[in-house]
Amino acid sequence: MGEDVVDKVLERAGRWGKFQLRVFVCLLLATLFSSFSLSYIFTARDIKYRCYIPECEKSPWDSSYNPDWLQEFVPFQDKSPSRCLRYGSANTSISRLGSSTCSKESILKNVTVTCDEFVYQKKEITIVHDFNIRCSENLWKLTIIGTLSVTGELVCLSYTGFVSDIYGRKTLLILSMLLSTMVGLLRSFSPNYYAYAIFEFLDTAFSGCTYGAAFVLAMEMLESKHRTLGNFALSCIYAFGSVLVGLAAWFSPSWRIMLRILYTPGFISILFIWAIPESLRWLLSKSNTKEAKKVISQIASENNREIMFSSISLLGVRTGVDPAGPSGFFDSIRNRTLFVRMVHCSFTWICCTFLYFGLTIHSVSGSSHLFILHFRV
Structure with a gap:
């Protein structure tokens, strides 16, 4: 009432x-x-990046992510350059763009080394960059x-x-x-x-x-x-x-x-x-x-x-609530009708939550048009 x-x-x-x-x-x-x-x-x-090749590039921020010559200097996997590995070089020192060392003849493809400078696919800054x-x-x-x-x-x-x-x-x-x-x-x-x-x-x-x-x-x-x-x-x-x-x-x-x-x-x-x-x-x-x-x-x-x-x-x-009805949590779950409704609503909420957040999180991964995909989701 x-x-x-x-x-x-x-x-x-x-x-x-x-x-x-x-x-x-x-x-x-x-x-x-x-x-x-x-x-x-x-x-x-998570974002895409690859090793910076100082022999052939002026600056990590002015370089293209996947130029045509990159496969000669960086190992590829699934048509994407390795993130943190590059091929070793026969030269003891690394020169800059315009030097004769920017040549595939100086590359040792049987040797891979870890790099400490990177070129990013996109220019926006995430915590990957800052931290x-x-x-x-x-x-x-x-x-x-x-x-x-x-x-x-x-x-x-x-x-x-x-x-x-x-x-x-x-x-x-x-x-x-x-x-x-x-x-x-x-x-x-x-x-x-x-x-x-x-x-x-x-x-x-x-x-x-x-x-x-x-x-x-x-x-x-x-x-x-x-x-x-x-x-x-x-x-x-x-x-x-x-x-x-x-x-x-x-x-x-x-x-x-x-x-x-x-x-x-x-x-x-x-x-x-x-x-x-x-x-x-x-x-x-x-x-x-x-x-x-x-x-x-x-x-x-x-x-x-x-x-x-x-x-x-x-x-x-x-x-x-009606004084004659359930007044506490344990009293409520003893009520068959309320208990069934609680289980049903909880199950529905869990399913919707997994679906919504799963699609939302997945929308920003593995796509070059992540913002458009996020809007569609």
């Missing part, structure tokens, strides 16, 4: 007006921001970044529900956005790989709460019959956020600049203190009917609706 009372009062205060539009736009912005945690697929992606994460023995450092990101999200999920229920959805939303913004900007100034890895973990440990808090606030603000459409809008804006990540990576010459472009707007969350009210249903679950009535009065006022005092007084009816 309690939930019906809230829907009835919300309907009288205005189903959809200026108030709902303002709050929902703020929640869409928060959802958009939450998708920026996927930035690691660009900042820590010298090259060659097969260092690839684990790139892989572990994704692992830390997912681990941070798992840590976030472990406390999201408790913080949301105790301190409120609005508090969780604002804190998660602010902390993620600050950590994301600090990550752009990382002096070394280990600092970057720590900030990556902390970023998702905070930002992983943002989508959940925005989603719950939106669903509790909307009438039950409008929640499907609201959920659809939030899902679409999250996907659009990942497109913005790709655009920022495309037009940014460096991963540091990309992170600053993405995370600086996160300070807009400070305005949410005044722009977003606390969840009406959460206030009622805490028996805070006084504050709940203020929220309803604000909704009616902004929507230019008149609401009778008797309608507001309906909020005095405590909302929540």
